[in-house]
Amino acid sequence: MSTQEDRERLELLQGTLDLLILRTLIFGPQHGQGIARAIQQTSDEELLVEHGALYPALQRLEERGWISAKWGTSTNNRKARFYSLTAAGRKQLGKETNKWKRLTAAIGRILESERG
Amino acid sequence: MFWRKRKTSDFGAEIEAHLRLETERLREHGLSEEDARAAARCAFGNVTQAQERFYESGRWLFWDRLWQDIRFALRLLRKSPGFTVVAIATLAIAIGANAVVFSALNAFLLRPVNVPQSESLYGLQFDGGRRGALSYPNYLDFRDHNRSFDGLAAYTMDRVGLDTGENPTRAWLYEVSGNYFDVLRMQPYLGRFFHASDEHGAGSAPYIVLSYAYWHGHFQEDPGVVGRAVKVNKRSYRIIGVAPPEFRGTFLLLSPDFFVPLVSFEDESALKRRGGWWIFETIGHLKAGVTRAQAVADLNSLGDDLQKTYPKENGRMNIWLDRAGLYGDTFGRPIRAFVAALMLLAGLVLLAACANLGSLFAARTADRSREVAVRLALGSSRLRILRQLFTEALLISLAGGAVGIPCGALLLRRLVAWNPFPQFPTNVPLNPDANVYAVAALLAFVSGILFGAVPVRQVLHTDPYEIVKSGSLTKLGRRITFREGLLAVQIAICALLITSSMVAVRGLARSLHSSFGFEPQGVILADTDLEMAGYSYSSDAVPAMQKRMIESVQTIPGVTEVGLANCPPLAHCGSSRTLVFTDETSDLRPSNAAATAITYQVSPEFFAAAQVPLLGGRAFTWHEDKSAPRLAVVNQTFARKVLASPTNAVGRYYKTRDGARIQVVGVVQDGKYTSLTEEPQAAMFLPILQSPSSESFLLVRSGSDPRQLGGEIRSRLRDLDAGLPVFIETWPKAMDFFLFGSLVATVALGVLGALGAILSVTGIFGMAAYSVSKRLRELGIRMALGAQGKQVLGAALGRALMLLAFGSTVGLLLGILASRVLASIVYQATPRDPVVLAGVVLAKGLLGLVATWIPAQRALSIDPAILLREE
Numbered sequence: 001m002s003t004q005e006d007r008e009r010l011e012l013l014q015g016t017l018d019l020l021i022l023r024t025l026i027f028g029p030q031h032g033q034g035i036a037r038a039i040q041q042t043s044d045e046e047l048l049v050e051h052g053a054l055y056p057a058l059q060r061l062e063e064r065g066w067i068s069a070k071w072g073t074s075t076n077n078r079k080a081r082f083y084s085l086t087a088a089g090r091k092q093l094g095k096e097t098n099k100w101k102r103l104t105a106a107i108g109r110i111l112e113s114e115r116g
Numbered sequence: 117m118f119w120r121k122r123k124t125s126d127f128g129a130e131i132e133a134h135l136r137l138e139t140e141r142l143r144e145h146g147l148s149e150e151d152a153r154a155a156a157r158c159a160f161g162n163v164t165q166a167q168e169r170f171y172e173s174g175r176w177l178f179w180d181r182l183w184q185d186i187r188f189a190l191r192l193l194r195k196s197p198g199f200t201v202v203a204i205a206t207l208a209i210a211i212g213a214n215a216v217v218f219s220a221l222n223a224f225l226l227r228p229v230n231v232p233q234s235e236s237l238y239g240l241q242f243d244g245g246r247r248g249a250l251s252y253p254n255y256l257d258f259r260d261h262n263r264s265f266d267g268l269a270a271y272t273m274d275r276v277g278l279d280t281g282e283n284p285t286r287a288w289l290y291e292v293s294g295n296y297f298d299v300l301r302m303q304p305y306l307g308r309f310f311h312a313s314d315e316h317g318a319g320s321a322p323y324i325v326l327s328y329a330y331w332h333g334h335f336q337e338d339p340g341v342v343g344r345a346v347k348v349n350k351r352s353y354r355i356i357g358v359a360p361p362e363f364r365g366t367f368l369l370l371s372p373d374f375f376v377p378l379v380s381f382e383d384e385s386a387l388k389r390r391g392g393w394w395i396f397e398t399i400g401h402l403k404a405g406v407t408r409a410q411a412v413a414d415l416n417s418l419g420d421d422l423q424k425t426y427p428k429e430n431g432r433m434n435i436w437l438d439r440a441g442l443y444g445d446t447f448g449r450p451i452r453a454f455v456a457a458l459m460l461l462a463g464l465v466l467l468a469a470c471a472n473l474g475s476l477f478a479a480r481t482a483d484r485s486r487e488v489a490v491r492l493a494l495g496s497s498r499l500r501i502l503r504q505l506f507t508e509a510l511l512i513s514l515a516g517g518a519v520g521i522p523c524g525a526l527l528l529r530r531l532v533a534w535n536p537f538p539q540f541p542t543n544v545p546l547n548p549d550a551n552v553y554a555v556a557a558l559l560a561f562v563s564g565i566l567f568g569a570v571p572v573r574q575v576l577h578t579d580p581y582e583i584v585k586s587g588s589l590t591k592l593g594r595r596i597t598f599r600e601g602l603l604a605v606q607i608a609i610c611a612l613l614i615t616s617s618m619v620a621v622r623g624l625a626r627s628l629h630s631s632f633g634f635e636p637q638g639v640i641l642a643d644t645d646l647e648m649a650g651y652s653y654s655s656d657a658v659p660a661m662q663k664r665m666i667e668s669v670q671t672i673p674g675v676t677e678v679g680l681a682n683c684p685p686l687a688h689c690g691s692s693r694t695l696v697f698t699d700e701t702s703d704l705r706p707s708n709a710a711a712t713a714i715t716y717q718v719s720p721e722f723f724a725a726a727q728v729p730l731l732g733g734r735a736f737t738w739h740e741d742k743s744a745p746r747l748a749v750v751n752q753t754f755a756r757k758v759l760a761s762p763t764n765a766v767g768r769y770y771k772t773r774d775g776a777r778i779q780v781v782g783v784v785q786d787g788k789y790t791s792l793t794e795e796p797q798a799a800m801f802l803p804i805l806q807s808p809s810s811e812s813f814l815l816v817r818s819g820s821d822p823r824q825l826g827g828e829i830r831s832r833l834r835d836l837d838a839g840l841p842v843f844i845e846t847w848p849k850a851m852d853f854f855l856f857g858s859l860v861a862t863v864a865l866g867v868l869g870a871l872g873a874i875l876s877v878t879g880i881f882g883m884a885a886y887s888v889s890k891r892l893r894e895l896g897i898r899m900a901l902g903a904q905g906k907q908v909l910g911a912a913l914g915r916a917l918m919l920l921a922f923g924s925t926v927g928l929l930l931g932i933l934a935s936r937v938l939a940s941i942v943y944q945a946t947p948r949d950p951v952v953l954a955g956v957v958l959a960k961g962l963l964g965l966v967a968t969w970i971p972a973q974r975a976l977s978i979d980p981a982i983l984l985r986e987e
Contacts, residue, residue: 032130033137051138052161055131056169059122078137081130 017049017057019100022085022093025067031080032058058083066092127170131163181500185507192508198970199480200512203473206878207516207563208523209871210462210469215524215556216531217462219548221455223368229441230362232301233401238408239366239441240268240398240415243434248397252382253390254422254430255293255398261418264411265400269299272378272396273370277648277841279347280334283834284841286648287330289348290365291378294321297359299400300366306331307342307357310377318384321377322353328361330373348376350650350839366399368441391429399440408437465871468606470563472879474570475603477509479886481571489580501575509568510561517560521553600915603879604923607960610872611927612934614959617865618952619935624855624862633751633787634685635727636847640822641687642669642814642829649840651810658808661836663738665814666719668832674820679725682717682809685789687850689811691716696758696800699769699777710770711757713750713798714789717809722801723749723784725815733766733782741805749782754798778802792854815847822846873963876923880967884916888971892983900980912975913968920967924960931956 024030024038035058036049061067066089072082085093138156139149147155157163193200229237240258241248250258250270259268271292278287290296297309305328314321324346326335335341344355353376364371378395379387386392402411412435419433442451481488488501525548532546651658662680670678683689695709720736722728731752740747750758755765759780769777778800786796818825826844833842852859888895895908903911935946 031133031137033134033141037141050161051134051159052163052166055127055134055166059127059170074137076137076140078133078140080133080137 016100017053018061019093019096020047020049021054021057021061021083022066022089022096025083025085025089026093029072029082029084031072031074031082033080034074035083061089065089124167124171127167131160131166135160181503182507185504186511188504189508189511193511196480199476202878202881203476203512204515204519206469206473206874207513207560208520209874210466210520211517211556211560211563212520212524212527213867213871214462214466214559215521215548215552216527217455217458218555219524219528219546219552221459222549222551223546224442224451224455229366229368230364231366234440236401237300237399237440238402238411238437239439241436241438243432248395249393250395250398251390251392251429252378252387252395255395257422258398258415258418259293259295262411262414264403264406264414266403267295267299268398268400269293269296270378270395270398271296271366272394273367273372274381275645276349277645277839278373279350279839279841280344281346284347284648284839285334286643286841286843287373288370289381290372290375291381292375294377294379296375297325300363301401302360302363304357305360306339307355309357309359315377315379318379318382318387320379322351322380323356323377324348324353325357325359325375326355327359327364327371327373327375329364329371331358347839348381349648351381353380366440367397390426397440412436461868465868465875466559466563468602468875469878470566471602471606472875472882473509473512473563474567475882475886476878477505477567478571478574479882479889481505481574482886483889485574485578488575488578492578492580498576498578502572505571505575506565506568510564513560513564513567516563517557520560521556524548524556525552600883600919603876603883604919604926606872606879607876607920607923608927608930610869610876610963611924611956611960612931613865613869613872613927615928615931615952615956616934617862617869618955619931619946619949620862620865622949622952623946624859627792627855632686633728633785636686636851638817638819639726639847640816640818640825640829641684641845641847641850642816642826642833643688643843643845644812644814644833644840646810646812646840649837658810659741659805662719662804662812664836665812665833666721668836669814669816669829672816672818672825672828672832674825675816675818677721677725677815677817679722679815680719680804681722681726681813681815682804682811684726684813684815684847685716685787686792686854687813687847688853689813691790694800695773696754696798697771697773698758698760699771701771704771704773704775706773711754711798713754713758713800716799716801717804717807718801719804722815723782725817727817728787729785731783731785732763733780735782736803736805738805740803744806746776746778746806747781747803748778749784749801750780751784751799752786753796754800755780755783757798790854873959876920877963877967880916880920880964881970883919884913884968884971885974887915888912888975892978895975896978896980896983899978905976908975908978909972913972916968916971917964920960920964924956928953928956 020039021035024035024042030038032054033051036051036054039047039049058067058069062069062083066086067083068086069081069083071079074080135153135156138159139152142152142155143149160166231237239248240250242250252270255268255270259270262268269292271290273288273290275286275288277284293299294310294312294315297304298311302309304325307325309325310321310323314323326341331337331341341355342357346353346355359375382394386394402408415435415437416433419430419435423430423432491501492498528546528548646658646661651661666678666680669675683691685691692715693712694715695706696711696713697704697708698710701708701710716722718736720738723730723735730749733749735749736747750765752762755762758770759765759768761768762783765780765783767780769779771777784801787799788794789797789799814829816825816829829844830842833840891912895912898908898911
């Protein structure tokens with residue numbers, strides 16, 4: 001199923017999708033398709049989000065109580081399920097962001113040192 | 117949160133919404149409707165997979181799968197109803213048996229006496245054959261001077277005549293110390309209890325407390341009964357209360373009809389005599405913080421003091437304590453041993469049932485190896501398949517429990533209601549309680565896990581590739597597997613049980629028609645005690661009254677003979693024994709005695725009424741009274757042992773301990789006197805005119821209906837003395853008591869034999885079915901090559917039948933050996949009986965036929981063409 005275009009994009013690392021979803025929702029409630037679009041656009045179309053993987057992830061986050069959901073109407077008057085960040089989700093986002101920054105910094109340092 | 121589970125349809129709607137939004141977005145970018153929809157779908161990826169992942173994240177997944185497994189298991193079980201019924205029935209029987217036996221264990225060992233805080237209730241036991249017995253003055257000293265008990269209560273049992281204004285009846289009472297109910301911490305159900313403060317010496321406190329059962333049965337729970345005046349052995353008493361329903365006395369084997377203070381019942385001299393050991397048992401709650409050892413030490417130091425102070429009456433007392441209810445080791449040890457042995461046996465039955473069901477399960481799993489392989493190949497996890505198998509096993513075991521537990525409870529209720537000897541109100545609280553249900557349910561669950569675990573290895577070792585490619589694999593096992601060994605042992609035990617039960621049944625049947633030395637058929641026993649009607653036992657009024665009773669009953673139409681004895685052979689009464697000496701003995705020490713003879717005090721007509729064959733001499737007459745020389749009729753064994761001459765004993769003399777010379781006037785045939793299995797015992801029959809007894813059994817021989825005649829006898833006796841309680845039963849019925857041991861042994865062996873039979877059927881069936889299904893392909897090839905039905909059967913079932921033959925032979929031999937033990941319980945039990953041997957062989961043959969029928973049918977119905985094409 002993969003096309004030429006897809007191969008040029010970056011595949012998401014395991015576990016990063018949750019972080020990206022939480023981050024996206026910090027700007028306000030959004031539905032699934034919107035979240036997918038937002039991740040793709042914000043990353044300058046660099047990241048590939050398989051839409052099918054998004055929904056189980058949303059479900060998982062909802063069950064953990066980090067996001068909440070309710071049915072609403074989209075801007076173009078379509079029914080959609082809107083997700084918003086809960087207080088617990090906000091806290092989790094802070095933790096995850098911090099972790100991610102430390103991880104990338106550490107990996108970055110290793111890669112730098114190899115080059116040097 | 118846990119309960120709010122999103123519906124799959126809601127999730128599907130969300131995906132729909134996503135696809136629509138994405139399609140619209142792409143349309144805005146200029147794609148055609150069709151292309152946009154395709155692109156949106158493409159970007160989404162696998163919709164089904166997303167849905168599956170959603171489903172798997174669900175919290176209800178566990179239950180969902182369980183429900184799936186249960187439905188699947190139910191379908192499978194419905195498809196093989198034979199297997200299902202056999203499995204459930206086997207487990208139901210095994211679990212039911214365990215529930216019944218555990219409930220006996222519970223009743224005898226775990227909650228002996230139904231009183232508050234029964235765990236701290238102990239009874240005093242003494243060394244030297246005296247068991248629990250104490251004299252009243254000694255009891256008072258123990259009660260007042262011990263420092264270990266919250267009060268000590270004493271009780272003893274007696275059988276009395278109770279006259280409530282209608283028919284006087286016989287009843288059992290507990291004579292108890294005044295503090296009895298207070299020591300036991302009981303509250304009355306109705307009215308009040310008597311207390312220590314009611315006692316003011318002999319004859320005081322003439323109060324009766326009824327047991328709930330007696331109140332229910334004889335007074336129809338009439339609350340107005342409190343305050344009513346009644347007569348106990350013609351003495352006046354007043355009913356003051358009713359004991360609670362759950363309290364049935366403090367001795368499990370005899371529950372009383374009512375309680376009276378012992379000071380009211382015994383006379384002055386009995387209460388004063390330090391040497392009269394008539395109190396049955398002394399019981400009490402240990403004080404809080406006092407250990408059993410401390411209490412024993414305390415009691416023993418008191419006992420030593422009592423011995424020093426009253427050396428003439430009190431011997432050395434070595435005292436220990438035992439849980440109240442079973443009277444120490446006297447009854448406790450055999451009952452506990454019996455119950456423990458039963459529990460062990462029941463456990464073994466359950467284990468054997470599990471082993472058999474395990475092999476049945478293994479056979480089923482082997483049948484399903486293809487299905488298992490296909491499921492594994494399609495990506496099912498082995499855990500999931502095992503889960504399904506366990507679900508099936510647990511379903512069966514729980515169904516077995518669900519059938520077995522109520523059956524057990526029903527049986528228990530029957531056992532509690534069943535009172536084999538109406539004369540002795542036993543008190544065994546066998547009713548199942550929460551403990552029993554919990555243990556039975558646990559056993560059901562555990563056995564499900566046990567036999568469900570048997571095919572685990574099979575599933576774990578399944579290689580889907582090999583099986584799908586070549587059909588089920590036939591690995592030739594070791595020559596004799598553990599499972600086969602187990603089965604052989606089981607068959608042997610079953611054959612042993614069947615042999616023993618048949619020996620017992622045959623022995624029992626024979627003992628009902630054997631010679632007792634008298635003829636019980638056609639005789640009614642009317643049991644009375646003139647003492648209960650106020651006659652003093654040594655007065656001359658007693659024989660006169662007895663003679664009137666005989667004469668009155670004699671005139672009832674249809675009655676052929678009436679005799680009287682203090683206690684006929686093999687009836688509910690205590691027979692007495694006397695030391696006898698040869699006429700030449702002058703030193704009448706016990707060690708010089710020639711024999712200990714069972715002693716009967718009988719009227720002259722006794723021999724004719726009981727049809728005791730007179731071998732020589734004559735019976736007594738009514739003229740030989742106290743003024744005539746002492747005489748006796750003796751049996752053959754007596755004549756041989758004491759008079760050294762079975763043939764011409766008549767006319768010779770012997771002596772008793774008091775030096776009296778007694779002349780033998782007649783010799784009768786030996787009989788059975790105290791049990792059916794006894795060796796011949798010496799017996800002598802003395803005339804009631806010379807050695808009177810207030811205990812009077814009328815033996816009434818007639819051809820009429822016992823029930824009608826019983827009523828007639830009762831009314832004749834009432835005409836003579838309205839206050840005389842009479843108990844009437846037929847002699848054969850009274851003898852049931854002596855057959856009881858053999859009856860119980862026979863029934864128990866029969867039940868166990870049936871259990872064993874069922875177990876070996878399932879065992880052989882399991883093994884035969886397994887070997888047929890494992891070797892289907894081989895059998896098919898044999899048939900294709902022209903094997904005949906007989907040869908196929910030989911190949912398929914030979915091993916199972918060989919095990920059956922081997923196990924049965926061993927079991928039969930063991931059974932023949934065991935019958936020697938059985939002969940001591942069941943009269944005339946002998947395995948050297950062609951009927952028994954033929955019966956066992958026939959039974960095992962039938963079992964084998966039943967067990968191998970279905971596998972044999974299956975083996976014969978193999979169509980090699982279909983089979984070989986399939987595989």
